[in-house]
Amino acid sequence: xxxxxxxxxxxxxxxxxxxxxxxxxxxxxxxxxxxxxxxxxxxxxxxxxxxxxxxxxxxxxxxxxxxxxxxxxxxxxxxxxxxxxxxxxxxxxxxxxxxxxxxxxxxxxxxxxxxxxxxxxxxxxxxxxxxxxxxxxxxxxxxxxxxxxxxxxxxxxxxxxxxxxxxxxxxxxxxxxxxxxxxxxxxxxxxxxxxxxxxxxxxxxxxxxxxxxxxxxxxxxxxxxxxxxxxxxxxxxxxxxxxxxxxxxxxxxxxxxxxxxxxxxxxxxxxxxxxxxx
Amino acid sequence: xxxxxxxxxxxxxxxxxxxxxxxxxxxxxxxxxxxxxxxxxxxxxxxxxxxxxxxxxxxxxxxxxxxxxxxxxxxxxxxxxxxxxxxxxxxxxxxxxxxxxxxxxxxxxxxxxxxxxxxxxxxxxxxxxxxxxxxxxxxxxxxxxxxxxxxxxxxxxxxxxxxxxxxxxxxxxxxxxxxxxxxxxxxxxxxxxxxxxxxxxxxxxxxxxxxxxxxxxxxxxxxxxxxxxxxxxxxxxxxxxxxxxxxxxxxxxxxxxxxxxxxxxxxxxxxxxxxxxxxxxxxxxxxxxx
Numbered sequence: 001x002x003x004x005x006x007x008x009x010x011x012x013x014x015x016x017x018x019x020x021x022x023x024x025x026x027x028x029x030x031x032x033x034x035x036x037x038x039x040x041x042x043x044x045x046x047x048x049x050x051x052x053x054x055x056x057x058x059x060x061x062x063x064x065x066x067x068x069x070x071x072x073x074x075x076x077x078x079x080x081x082x083x084x085x086x087x088x089x090x091x092x093x094x095x096x097x098x099x100x101x102x103x104x105x106x107x108x109x110x111x112x113x114x115x116x117x118x119x120x121x122x123x124x125x126x127x128x129x130x131x132x133x134x135x136x137x138x139x140x141x142x143x144x145x146x147x148x149x150x151x152x153x154x155x156x157x158x159x160x161x162x163x164x165x166x167x168x169x170x171x172x173x174x175x176x177x178x179x180x181x182x183x184x185x186x187x188x189x190x191x192x193x194x195x196x197x198x199x200x201x202x203x204x205x206x207x208x209x210x211x212x213x214x215x216x217x218x219x220x221x222x223x224x225x226x227x228x229x230x231x232x233x234x235x236x237x238x239x240x241x242x243x244x245x246x247x248x249x250x251x252x253x254x255x256x257x258x259x260x261x262x263x264x265x266x267x268x269x270x271x272x273x274x275x276x277x278x
Numbered sequence: 279x280x281x282x283x284x285x286x287x288x289x290x291x292x293x294x295x296x297x298x299x300x301x302x303x304x305x306x307x308x309x310x311x312x313x314x315x316x317x318x319x320x321x322x323x324x325x326x327x328x329x330x331x332x333x334x335x336x337x338x339x340x341x342x343x344x345x346x347x348x349x350x351x352x353x354x355x356x357x358x359x360x361x362x363x364x365x366x367x368x369x370x371x372x373x374x375x376x377x378x379x380x381x382x383x384x385x386x387x388x389x390x391x392x393x394x395x396x397x398x399x400x401x402x403x404x405x406x407x408x409x410x411x412x413x414x415x416x417x418x419x420x421x422x423x424x425x426x427x428x429x430x431x432x433x434x435x436x437x438x439x440x441x442x443x444x445x446x447x448x449x450x451x452x453x454x455x456x457x458x459x460x461x462x463x464x465x466x467x468x469x470x471x472x473x474x475x476x477x478x479x480x481x482x483x484x485x486x487x488x489x490x491x492x493x494x495x496x497x498x499x500x501x502x503x504x505x506x507x508x509x510x511x512x513x514x515x516x517x518x519x520x521x522x523x524x525x526x527x528x529x530x531x532x533x534x535x536x537x538x539x540x541x542x543x544x545x546x547x548x549x550x551x552x553x554x555x556x557x558x559x560x561x562x563x564x565x566x567x568x
Contacts (some may be wrong), residue, residue, distance in 0.1 A: 031564055032561075033561075066453075067562075070392075070562075070565075072398050073392075073567070074395075074396060074559075075392055075395060075396060076559055076560075076562055076564070077556070077559045077560045077562050095398055095400065098396060098397060098398035099398040101396075102396075103392075103393075103396060105392065107389060109389040109392065109393055110388075110389070111308070111313035111388050111390060112388065112389075113312065113316060114308075114311055114312065114315060118311050122304055122308045122311075123393070123397075123424065125300070125301070125304035125307070126301065126304055126397035126398070126399050127299070127397065127398060127520060128293060128297065128300075128398075142497055156316065170392075187320065202482070229464065274341065
């Protein structure tokens with residue numbers, strides 16, 4: 001049985017940006033149109049991520065998580081609503097926003113024939129990081145992520161999926177982003193790699209002055225990493241709060257129960273029903 | 279606490295000219311690294327270029343046998359140079375057109391398009407870097423092809439006017455960079471068919487530009503396309519410069535039309551690219567898969 005979304009508790013209106021806000025999204029809406037159909041991927045989503053916070057955006061495949069991340073990372077223009085990153089509008093001050101953010105997506109997305117080091121030095125250059133500095137940072141981060149030094153100069157295509165994802169995380173961190181957008185960074189990783197990445201993300205948040213927006217459809221990951229969680233369902237933000245707040249709000253004992261009450265579905269069932277990631 | 283935090287938010291001023299050159303160089307360095315990693319394919323393209331250019335040139339050497347009549351030695355030598363200039367110039371301009379028009383398609387194929395477009399590099403700087411990398415590649419390929427052909431076929435450049443030839447190359451580069459920028463936008467606009475469309479454009483330019491024959495032999499309706507193809511003027515002018523030693527003043531009727539195309543097509547191509555990029559961002563086409 002599907003619970004009517006409108007009856008679910010709605011997050012409060014997003015306040016105007018303050019000096020503590022890393023990300024403010026107000027009534028963001030995005031509809032994709034094709035000859036066959038019109039699909040509203042994001043429906044008037046408003047959220048605020050405080051500086052230094054890890055905000056987990058939880059939702060099934062097709063709930064609009066990746067669409068939102070693409071809007072936040074300047075790759076997609078919303079049909080309506082506004083997004084600011086540290087007070088900079090993603091549309092009007094695109095370049096200023098780009099200097100403050102980086103993103104790790106579910107696909108590692110590298111020049112496959114180039115080595116990890118070549119890819120990282122290249123990425124660093126695009127963000128104004130000198131090659132020597134990028135190399136030094138890359139070595140430190142890759143070692144911390146458990147990649148042996150003798151793999152640094154191998155073509156990326158020869159590294160495992162887990163290693164490639166770790167290199168993707170290193171790519172984001174060598175540019176020291178103020179806002180890091182992690183779009184399902186551990187999807188497809190084995191348990192050990194997943195734990196290593198999660199520990200690394202948490203450690204780096206403590207060491208650096210970074211704000212992290214994490215999308216996931218892994219309840220355990222959201223609970224483990226996020227200070228606050230927003231639940232996205234059919235493009236709408238249907239619940240938001242800390243894990244404790246959400247449990248109290250929905251009278252639930254576990255996050256899974258919160259998700260079910262808020263969306264009317266179990267996360268696994270919703271994933272199966274949607275099939276595709278948007 | 280807040281003020282301390284916000285001090286660290288300040289990332290310094292946006293990079294100036296020197297900084298932009300550094301950003302553009304990132305793309306040159308990347309392309310060089312990719313060429314090294316794809317070295318076997320680079321050798322394939324060079325060998326293929328040499329063989330096709332050489333094959334075309336041998337047609338001239340075989341002119342007496344093919345025509346069945348008597349063609350004197352000086353006419354054959356001139357015919358060799360005529361075809362050689364056409365094939366080398368087209369190779370050079372074609373690489374520029376190909377590589378620039380593949381800027382998007384290549385990144386999409388590698389899966390890196392989102393990261394390139396998300397980076398804080400102005401599009402002008404990005405495309406400038408790709409154009410520089412392309413020019414280096416086109417120059418290296420063309421020189422290697424020319425040197426290799428000179429080993430097989432006698433090339434008489436005793437009447438050549440190098441300054442005029444250089445001027446025409448510069449004008450040709452400008453024109454083809456502009457055309458390449460315009461067609462580079464095709465894969466953003468039409469992810470599934472955009473690259474194929476740019477290849478069609480290139481094929482038509484090859485047909486109508488007098489690469490291997492004077493455009494006079496074409497039907498009248500195709501000669502209308504010849505008149506708007508910058509390659510027509512560049513290749514015809516190049517022949518006059520290298521075969522007859524024509525100076526820049528004499529070649530002005532060939533230079534100015536190509537120059538006009540270049541001067542107009544670069545800003546128009548860039549504007550079109552930016553407009554299509556905005557369209558791709560509105561419609562969700564700016565992503566790794568088509």
